[in-house]
Amino acid sequence: MKYKSVFDIIGPVMIGPSSSHTAGAARIGRVARSLFGREPKTVRVSLYGSFAETYKGHGTDVAIIGGILDFDTFDERIIHSIEIAEQKGILIEFIEEEAIPNHPNTARVVIRDDHGELELVGISIGGGKIEITELNGFELKLSGHHPAILVVHNDRFGAIANVSNVLAKYEINIGHMEVSRKEKGQLALMTIEVDQNIDDFILEEIEALPNMVKVTKIVE
Known part of the structure; x- marks a missing residue:
């Protein structure tokens, strides 16, 4: 539906x-x-x-x-x-x-x-x-109809969990999340739709995590 x-x-x-x-x-x-x-x-x-x-x-x-x-x-x-x-x-x-x-x-x-x-x-x-x-x-x-975070990162163990932990720390609920990669062990893209707009300092905290390359957002 x-x-x-x-x-x-x-x-x-x-x-x-x-x-x-x-x-x-x-x-x-x-x-x-x-x-x-x-x-x-x-x-x-x-x-x-x-x-x-x-x-x-x-x-x-x-x-x-x-x-x-x-x-x-x-x-x-x-x-x-x-x-x-x-x-x-x-x-x-x-x-x-x-x-x-x-x-x-x-x-x-x-x-x-x-x-x-x-x-x-x-x-x-x-x-x-x-x-x-x-x-x-x-x-x-x-969808482009919800706030979203797009995270380009190195395809390494723990990268997804680290991002999820930052969002959980600030009580940000994830509505939809998926990960795409071109090749195993190379660059990957996390697409995370959330329930509220994200402050820039949270994006900066995510970008400072290990294996992060670039973090951008789409506001509602």
């Missing part, structure tokens, strides 16, 4: 015309912005399935860029987001992919600046709800 309330069925307050193609797309873009932590210099968006077929008419293009500019789903600036981004000097590219995706509303977002790059795959599952299924080559399942 994906829908927990009547508001999930009706959908979010948003700029139209479609909750899947507009609100969901904006949330995919905004999660990418949240994880990148700053305004990028270049944006490349690959669109698959229904997104690729209808993105201009349904506003998927302006929605994703609006999210990357950190606009909420109801922000009227979304309509003009591409113009706003171009005025800021952000280079934008849209690619209509022919490959058949696992979900019809799929977007791959790559954002860059002089200091780094982030690559994210998101799907819009309806009613403005999304799932992030890939981040920088790691497979994951992230």
Whole structure:
């Protein structure tokens, strides 16, 4: 059961015309912005399935860029987001992919600046709800609708337990947690959805643990 309330069925307050193609797309873009932590210099968006077929008419293009500019789903600036981004000097590219995706509303977002790059795959599952299924080559399942901590770490014994112990110390409840790794003993990614926003000092304490590489958060 994906829908927990009547508001999930009706959908979010948003700029139209479609909750899947507009609100969901904006949330995919905004999660990418949240994880990148700053305004990028270049944006490349690959669109698959229904997104690729209808993105201009349904506003998927302006929605994703609006999210990357950190606009909420109801922000009227979304309509003009591409113009706003171009005025800021952000280079934008849209690619209509022919490959058949696992979900019809799929977007791959790559954002860059002089200091780094982030690559994210998101799907819009309806009613403005999304799932992030890939981040920088790691497979994951992230809703983007709850506060979350993403921990890149060395795949070593005790790393997961150490992070869990820090969260338990501050009485932070874990709603969903999973770990993805590309190869045994190499880098891994912990995805932890929690019940409340996390203070920065807790993230700093986690990052200071052995075998931690990078800790980021998504706020609600």
